[in-house]
Amino acid sequence: MKQAIVARKDLGMGAGKLAAQVAHASLMAYEDADAKTRSAWKGEGQKKVVLRADSESELFELAEKAKSERLPHAVVRDAGHTQLDPGTASALAVGPAKDRAVDAVTGELSLY
Amino acid sequence: MKQAIVARKDLGMGAGKLAAQVAHASLMAYEDADAKTRSAWKGEGQKKVVLRADSESELFELAEKAKSERLPHAVVRDAGHTQLDPGTASALAVGPAKDRAVDAVTGELSLY
Numbered sequence: 001m002k003q004a005i006v007a008r009k010d011l012g013m014g015a016g017k018l019a020a021q022v023a024h025a026s027l028m029a030y031e032d033a034d035a036k037t038r039s040a041w042k043g044e045g046q047k048k049v050v051l052r053a054d055s056e057s058e059l060f061e062l063a064e065k066a067k068s069e070r071l072p073h074a075v076v077r078d079a080g081h082t083q084l085d086p087g088t089a090s091a092l093a094v095g096p097a098k099d100r101a102v103d104a105v106t107g108e109l110s111l112y
Numbered sequence: 113m114k115q116a117i118v119a120r121k122d123l124g125m126g127a128g129k130l131a132a133q134v135a136h137a138s139l140m141a142y143e144d145a146d147a148k149t150r151s152a153w154k155g156e157g158q159k160k161v162v163l164r165a166d167s168e169s170e171l172f173e174l175a176e177k178a179k180s181e182r183l184p185h186a187v188v189r190d191a192g193h194t195q196l197d198p199g200t201a202s203a204l205a206v207g208p209a210k211d212r213a214v215d216a217v218t219g220e221l222s223l224y
Contacts, residue, residue: 005132005135007128015224016119016163016164018127018130019119019135019162020134020161022131023117023131023135023138023160024158024160026135026139027138027142030139045191046136046139048132048136049132050128050129050131050132051128052128111128112127112128
């Protein structure tokens with residue numbers, strides 16, 4: 001099992017900002033999963049991979065795909081206190097779910 | 113309320129690797145908090161801040177302080193599949209907790 005977190009590289013976020021957005025997305029999608037899935041993923045060491053998107057539209061297309069596959073997922077919109085405009089979609093997490101199911105959505109993407 | 117995630121800059125992790133370690137730490141400390149605290153923090157938008165440490169000993173000293181203050185916390189040790197040696201302590205999350213309580217542990221640190 002794994003969780004893929006897709007973050008927008010085009011926003012030019014600093015490393016700490018990026019990490020905070022990825023952590024938001026990760027936790028939100030985790031909470032979108034059922035208890036059995038959460039527990040199984042944690043038992044395996046909560047594998048996470050951080051991938052790269054280059055636009056808001058790409059992020060939303062991937063989110064739609066995750067939704068249609070009925071996978072736990074969440075899009076983060078930034079509150080805009082610091083580096084980004086308020087409401088900017090910055091990251092999407094897909095899973096935890098089986099590797100193959102996550103790859104069906106994010107398998108074409110590069111590592112961030 | 114907030115959660116502070118302290119990551120080691122001296123390890124020279126890439127941005128994606130850093131983000132994954134921060135997300136691990138965040139989720140583990142979240143699970144170390146009680147249900148009321150988790151719920152309150154999420155209700156406020158799950159504020160997270162990513163801070164900088166420069167050694168393993170610094171990370172462990174902060175973890176001890178969090179423990180003595182009875183704050184939810186977690187240290188991440190890397191599985192060592194990619195950039196780091198197995199067992200390397202890479203990040204510490206403190207909170208969610210009240211801002212002042214988190215600042216008592218991590219208030220002297222710089223943003224990552």
